[in-house]
Amino acid sequence: MMNNRFALPRQLWLVILGVALLAAFAWLATHSGPFAPIKVTVVQVARGEVRPALFGIGTDEARRYIDLGKQNFVSQSVVDAKLQLRQSADAQVAAAQSALASAREDLARLQAERAGVQQQRSNIRLLAPVDGVVTARDAEPGTTVIAGQSVLKLEDPASLWVTVRIDQARAAGLKVGLPAEIALRAHAGTPLSGKVARVEPISDSVTEERIAQVAFDSLPHGVSSNEMADVTLHLPAVADALVVPNAALRHRGAQAGVWLRADGRLRFVPVKVGAEGLDGKVQIVDGLKAGDEVVVYSERSLQEGSRIKVVDALAGAAQ
Numbered sequence: 001m002m003n004n005r006f007a008l009p010r011q012l013w014l015v016i017l018g019v020a021l022l023a024a025f026a027w028l029a030t031h032s033g034p035f036a037p038i039k040v041t042v043v044q045v046a047r048g049e050v051r052p053a054l055f056g057i058g059t060d061e062a063r064r065y066i067d068l069g070k071q072n073f074v075s076q077s078v079v080d081a082k083l084q085l086r087q088s089a090d091a092q093v094a095a096a097q098s099a100l101a102s103a104r105e106d107l108a109r110l111q112a113e114r115a116g117v118q119q120q121r122s123n124i125r126l127l128a129p130v131d132g133v134v135t136a137r138d139a140e141p142g143t144t145v146i147a148g149q150s151v152l153k154l155e156d157p158a159s160l161w162v163t164v165r166i167d168q169a170r171a172a173g174l175k176v177g178l179p180a181e182i183a184l185r186a187h188a189g190t191p192l193s194g195k196v197a198r199v200e201p202i203s204d205s206v207t208e209e210r211i212a213q214v215a216f217d218s219l220p221h222g223v224s225s226n227e228m229a230d231v232t233l234h235l236p237a238v239a240d241a242l243v244v245p246n247a248a249l250r251h252r253g254a255q256a257g258v259w260l261r262a263d264g265r266l267r268f269v270p271v272k273v274g275a276e277g278l279d280g281k282v283q284i285v286d287g288l289k290a291g292d293e294v295v296v297y298s299e300r301s302l303q304e305g306s307r308i309k310v311v312d313a314l315a316g317a318a319q
Contacts, residue, residue: 132156135225155225160216161197164231165209170276173235174199180214185228193217196233238275242284246276248296258288259295259302266295266306 136153139145162182166174180194197215204211214231248258250268257270271287288294295302297314 126151128154130154130156158219160219160223160225162194162214162216162229162231164212164214164233165204165207166212166233168203168208168210171210173275174210174212174233179234181232181234182214182216183230183232184220184223185230186224187220190220192220194231232278235275238283241274242288242290243281244284244288244294245296246280246282248294249273249282250302259298260288261293261295261308261310266302266308267304268302269294 132154134152135155137151138153139149139151145151174196176196176199178196180196182192182194184190184192194214194216196212198213200211200213202211203209212233214233244258249256249271250258252268255270256273257268260267260269269287269292272285274283274285276282295308298308299314302308
């Protein structure tokens with residue numbers, strides 16, 4: 001019980017420790033560094049005239065006392081005391097300038113560190129360039145990502161278009177600006193108008209198709225991405241062209257042609273085709289002339305010199 005009565009609180013020990021540290025710091029500050037005592041010289045005490053004076057601290061004042069000393073207005077000891085004060089002041093100024101330079105270096109370092117932290121903060125903040133809908137999240141919170149790695153997939157509903165694939169053999173005339181008729185599978189019977197906004201410069205070499213993007217003239221309400229659509233592109237009409245039913249076209253390898261009936265004989269004539277209409281008609285650019293007679297449907301495959309009979313219609317053939 002006696003020991004507990006004289007036990008000091010922990011806070012008091014901390015205060016004592018702090019005071020001790022401050023005292024040690026004060027001792028070090030007054031015994032070393034810029035605040036250390038200045039070296040002095042001594043003389044023996046002797047009888048002489050005493051001229052009381054008041055002393056101040058200041059460089060200019062010390063120089064003034066030097067002049068007075070030279071003119072024998074003050075004693076040499078006073079001049080020496082003032083000189084010591086000036087040296088002390090000079091040392092304090094030098095110390096202050098050194099501390100100022102150190103503080104400036106610390107300020108520059110802290111500013112550089114702050115700029116680095118701000119840059120890191122800007123790098124980890126994701127800003128979407130447009131308003132949209134997040135359709136996929138490729139990284140979870142806490143995931144370490146690298147520059148260029150996808151984190152989120154965002155779609156702008158106002159920028160929807162239809163990616164159309166067209167057979168290369170039928171893609172002649174495909175260009176930007178062509179009017180289009182779009183039939184969404186989910187909105188059957190309600191065709192929508194649009195235009196070709198972009199034609200990809202590279203075709204699909206596997207499927208032999210050209211790729212184009214068709215934009216809506218007016219975005220329909222309720223349309224969703226990845227929805228299937230049938231797209232019809234309207235090419236400019238070709239006037240005064242030779243036309244045959246596309247059912248008359250035959251192919252020998254890559255060569256298109258027709259069976260021509262002339263002078264009672266049948267022969268295969270290669271042709272060069274042009275525009276093709278949705279009504280089943282195709283333009284003949286070369287190989288035929290107006291008035292030539294070609295075979296459209298036949299009961300079986302034709303050969304050179306096959307004997308034929310012309311009828312009005314074949315059972316099961318399109319009219």
